Amino acid sequence: MIRFNNAGLILPADDPTQQGRTVLEPCTLELAERRIAVIGANGSGKSTLLRMLNGLVSPSTGSVAVHGFDTVRQAKSVRQRVGFLFTDPLSQLVMPIVSEDVELSLKASHKDRGARAAAALHALAALGLEHLAQRSIYDLSGGERQLVALCSVLAAGQDILVADEPTTLLDLANNELLQATLGSLDQQVIYATHDLDFAAAADRALVVAGGKIAFDGPAHEAVAAYRWLVRHGSLAS
Numbered sequence: 032m033i034r035f036n037n038a039g040l041i042l043p044a045d046d047p048t049q050q051g052r053t054v055l056e057p058c059t060l061e062l063a064e065r066r067i068a069v070i071g072a073n074g075s076g077k078s079t080l081l082r083m084l085n086g087l088v089s090p091s092t093g094s095v096a097v098h099g100f101d102t103v104r105q106a107k108s109v110r111q112r113v114g115f116l117f118t119d120p121l122s123q124l125v126m127p128i129v130s131e132d133v134e135l136s137l138k139a140s141h142k143d144r145g146a147r148a149a150a151a152l153h154a155l156a157a158l159g160l161e162h163l164a165q166r167s168i169y170d171l172s173g174g175e176r177q178l179v180a181l182c183s184v185l186a187a188g189q190d191i192l193v194a195d196e197p198t199t200l201l202d203l204a205n206n207e208l209l210q211a212t213l214g215s216l217d218q219q220v221i222y223a224t225h226d227l228d229f230a231a232a233a234d235r236a237l238v239v240a241g242g243k244i245a246f247d248g249p250a251h252e253a254v255a256a257y258r259w260l261v262r263h264g265s266l267a268s
């Protein structure tokens with residue numbers, strides 16, 4: 032269970048470049064559904080909301096708790112439970128070779144090096160990526176990197192997966208592979224996307240507009256609400 036208790040991000044008033052701008056209005060939410068989508072225009076505040084889920088962004092007001100752990104004061108406990116898939120996979124892949132990056136995610140669960148290497152190959156094969164195991168992450172295409180990043184984050188096995196626009200670099204087949212993979216997970220998955228069909232597949236969706244939660248409810252209704260806001264020019268920040 033994730034709780035936002037009046038959590039928001041208001042930039043400092045004394046910074047002349049920010050002038051107290053509201054990035055995310057304080058909001059109170061309980062996020063318990065298995066699949067939750069976050070949709071909204073560019074710059075509306077989706078990534079900020081997602082980053083608050085694992086302490087990458089600290090709220091300036093209120094607090095966020097994951098399974099009762101405060102994302103600021105108990106950040107380590109939160110990160111042990113929340114995996115984060117970045118839009119740009121290079122923000123996440125830290126080892127130079129694909130198999131090494133997946134092995135790093137398996138370090139806590141597989142102490143023996145041989146078993147860890149075998150588990151990494153198994154994890155790559157599950158996504159059809161075993162042929163990339165010995166490749167440099169810098170030589171991969173953007174889509175290949177995005178799938179390797181997914182593999183690494185899944186290998187870490189956290190209870191909750193947060194994914195920020197995970198399909199942006201993927202072709203149709205890999206987009207379907209990623210959506211099917213996320214759909215099959217036991218973990219709770221919370222994802223931001225501009226793909227409204229992907230969003231509509233969630234159990235619940237939040238529409239973020241100008242730093243506010245403009246709609247929160249069943250995903251197909253949220254997609255309709257978002258389309259309405261776009262058509263009526265109601266997305267101004």
Ligand SMILES: Nc1ncnc2c1ncn2[C@@H]1O[C@H](COP(=O)(O)OP(=O)(O)OP(=O)(O)O)[C@@H](O)[C@H]1O
Pocket residue numbers: 042049054071072073074075076077078079080
């Ligand atoms: N720490 C910060 N300092 C200044 N501005 C910020 C900060 N964090 C976010 N912003 C601004 O707040 C707005 C919301 O950013 P955010 O990344 O959450 O948007 P988004 O909805 O994920 O956008 P996109 O769909 O383009 O990825 C943007 O205008 C961004 O530049």
